[in-house]
Amino acid sequence: MKTVVIGVIGADVHAVGNKIIEHVLTEHGFNVVNIGVLSSQEDFIHAAIETNAEAMLVSSLYGHGEIDCKYMRENCDEAGLDKIKLYVGGNIVVGKQDFKEVEQRFKKMGFDRVYPPGTDIEDAVKHLREDIGE
Amino acid sequence: MGTHLLVDFGSTYTKLTAVDLEREALIGTSKAMTTVKTDVLEGFEHALSKLKAAHPDMPDITAVSACSSAAGGLKMAAIGLVEELTVEAAKRACLGAGALVEQVYSHHLSKKEIKALKQADIDIVLLAGGTDGGNKECIIHNAKKLRDAALGVPIIVAGNKDAADEIEEIFDDSSQEYYLVENVMPKLKQLNVKEAKEVIRQIFITKIIEAKGIKKAERITGSIIMPTPEAVLLAAELLAKGYEDEEGFGELMLVDVGGATTDVHTIGKGFPKRSEVVLKGLQEPFAKRTVEGDLGMRYSANALLSLVSPFEFKRYYEYDNANIEASAKKRHDNIDYLPDTEEEKAFDEALARICCDYSVSRHVGHVEVVYTPLGNMYYQTGKDLTDLKYVIGTGGVLINNEHAKEILKEVNQKSDKKLELRPTDPVVLIDRKYILAAMGLFGQKHPKMALKLMKEHLV
Numbered sequence: 001m002k003t004v005v006i007g008v009i010g011a012d013v014h015a016v017g018n019k020i021i022e023h024v025l026t027e028h029g030f031n032v033v034n035i036g037v038l039s040s041q042e043d044f045i046h047a048a049i050e051t052n053a054e055a056m057l058v059s060s061l062y063g064h065g066e067i068d069c070k071y072m073r074e075n076c077d078e079a080g081l082d083k084i085k086l087y088v089g090g091n092i093v094v095g096k097q098d099f100k101e102v103e104q105r106f107k108k109m110g111f112d113r114v115y116p117p118g119t120d121i122e123d124a125v126k127h128l129r130e131d132i133g134e
Numbered sequence: 135m136g137t138h139l140l141v142d143f144g145s146t147y148t149k150l151t152a153v154d155l156e157r158e159a160l161i162g163t164s165k166a167m168t169t170v171k172t173d174v175l176e177g178f179e180h181a182l183s184k185l186k187a188a189h190p191d192m193p194d195i196t197a198v199s200a201c202s203s204a205a206g207g208l209k210m211a212a213i214g215l216v217e218e219l220t221v222e223a224a225k226r227a228c229l230g231a232g233a234l235v236e237q238v239y240s241h242h243l244s245k246k247e248i249k250a251l252k253q254a255d256i257d258i259v260l261l262a263g264g265t266d267g268g269n270k271e272c273i274i275h276n277a278k279k280l281r282d283a284a285l286g287v288p289i290i291v292a293g294n295k296d297a298a299d300e301i302e303e304i305f306d307d308s309s310q311e312y313y314l315v316e317n318v319m320p321k322l323k324q325l326n327v328k329e330a331k332e333v334i335r336q337i338f339i340t341k342i343i344e345a346k347g348i349k350k351a352e353r354i355t356g357s358i359i360m361p362t363p364e365a366v367l368l369a370a371e372l373l374a375k376g377y378e379d380e381e382g383f384g385e386l387m388l389v390d391v392g393g394a395t396t397d398v399h400t401i402g403k404g405f406p407k408r409s410e411v412v413l414k415g416l417q418e419p420f421a422k423r424t425v426e427g428d429l430g431m432r433y434s435a436n437a438l439l440s441l442v443s444p445f446e447f448k449r450y451y452e453y454d455n456a457n458i459e460a461s462a463k464k465r466h467d468n469i470d471y472l473p474d475t476e477e478e479k480a481f482d483e484a485l486a487r488i489c490c491d492y493s494v495s496r497h498v499g500h501v502e503v504v505y506t507p508l509g510n511m512y513y514q515t516g517k518d519l520t521d522l523k524y525v526i527g528t529g530g531v532l533i534n535n536e537h538a539k540e541i542l543k544e545v546n547q548k549s550d551k552k553l554e555l556r557p558t559d560p561v562v563l564i565d566r567k568y569i570l571a572a573m574g575l576f577g578q579k580h581p582k583m584a585l586k587l588m589k590e591h592l593v
Binding site: 003014031033036037038047049050 | 186215216218219220263264265267268269270271320322412414504505506507508513
């Protein structure tokens with residue numbers, strides 16, 4: 001069973017989507033470590049190290065995701081998590097922006113998968129299977 | 135029925151407490167120097183003769199229970215993976231079992247760290263790392279390193295269960311004594327120290343007591359069943375919880391100011407009290423003990439002084455032209471020192487105040503403000519102890535000090551420490567007769583009577 005860490009990053013308290021993601025990923029046979037809302041990069045990284053997770057799914061709904069996710073890949077590398085897959089989704093930037101550009105920016109920051117608002121979680125499940133396996 | 139004798143082989147004194155089982159009353163206490171270097175029973179006999187002389191009509195001794203912190207107490211090394219997670223869980227298991235955590239390591243052990251471990255005077259190593267099903271590479275690496283180091287002390291393995299088989303193979307190939315127990319952090323942030331604590335106590339009873347030269351005493355005292363700090367923690371737990379129809383005190387804090395360390399014990403869940411507070415970090419133990427090795431009245435007096443600036447020290451000490459450093463050094467060099475002048479007494483009180491204040495700062499939970507679009511939220515790390523009802527003081531300095539209650543008020547909330555979740559206005563009680571460790575021991579057999587005696591004699 002593959003382990004993934006999920007959580008809502010930064011000063012963001014949106015708990016509902018977080019619960020849905022946990023539910024769906026568990027249904028699909030993943031070992032989900034949910035660190036919940038108001039989580040820092042360190043919380044994600046520490047959880048991933050101890051649980052040997054292969055992917056982190058970072059949620060952000062309040063618009064400040066880009067700031068909260070800054071240097072997350074570098075911090076993972078620093079913590080020895082150089083192989084971990086990083087996914088991010090939600091309303092991850094301020095205001096309405098062209099998603100293509102947003103996706104590129106986050107990919108440049110080291111994220112493997114970037115999701116626009118309204119994504120079906122099943123899409124992420126499909127990608128997880130491609131990236132880390134069953 | 136007779137007398138139940140409770141013995142504490144301490145690092146300096148062997149302390150006796152006698153309980154009359156029929157009258158359900160405390161007969162008295164006595165103490166004499168601990169004699170580990172010659173025969174530990176010499177000091178015991180000396181204290182016993184004092185006790186008998188003071189209480190000639192004491193009923194015959196029909197039962198004896200003993201604990202010990204002699205010869206430096208129980209010293210452990212705690213090893214885990216992430217500092218805030220399995221390392222912290224391992225530390226809490228050691229502290230809860232009454233040990234002093236002398237060495238702490240995270241991630242992969244290096245050659246340098248192994249060298250330090252070899253040189254350190256350690257009784258037991260606790261090896262953790264990884265949640266169940268989580269990281270096992272690190273704990274296996276560390277197990278191999280520890281096997282190769284041949285430290286000559288038992289290793290308790292309390293990490294990822296998936297690594298258990300491989301670790302067994304690693305140690306079975308060597309002469310390393312080891313114990314496999316449940317993971318101290320089986321799931322992220324979940325603390326599970328019960329089995330690790332029990333094994334620590336078993337090793338203490340069977341091995342450590344012998345290594346420390348206290349085994350001889352068992353002819354008279356029977357098994358020395360636990361380290362003294364664990365007895366104190368058990369006493370605090372009994373006092374908080376109550377027993378059958380004898381009510382307890384509810385959530386409480388116990389501060390033990392010693393010569394080398396200051397121990398803080400709290401009994402209580404310490405959950406957030408408001409809905410906008412989010413709990414962070416590793417789960418807190420219901421009975422929590424922390425030990426501050428740099429806060430003490432004698433051996434640690436120098437270390438303590440390095441924590442506070444002279445300006446801060448003045449807040450606790452009213453005398454003007456005193457040479458603070460010399461006074462601290464005098465205490466560090468002469469651990470039996472007793473203050474004789476008003477100035478020196480006030481100096482001791484200042485040290486005690488700092489011990490209480492700083493040790494509680496480190497023990498209690500903290501809040502941190504987070505500004506969110508939905509308004510202010512708070513992170514809470516550690517226990518919220520603001521509603522705590524009782525604070526109990528023990529330890530040589532406090533119990534003999536006429537201003538003990540004033541000194542203990544240092545644990546209260548402070549205007550300059552607003553983000554610390556310290557008690558608000560608890561009732562302060564002092565263990566004047568110094569019976570808490572004894573009652574922790576006594577409570578193993580007679581919980582109700584031990585509880586009644588504590589309620590009677592804590593004043």
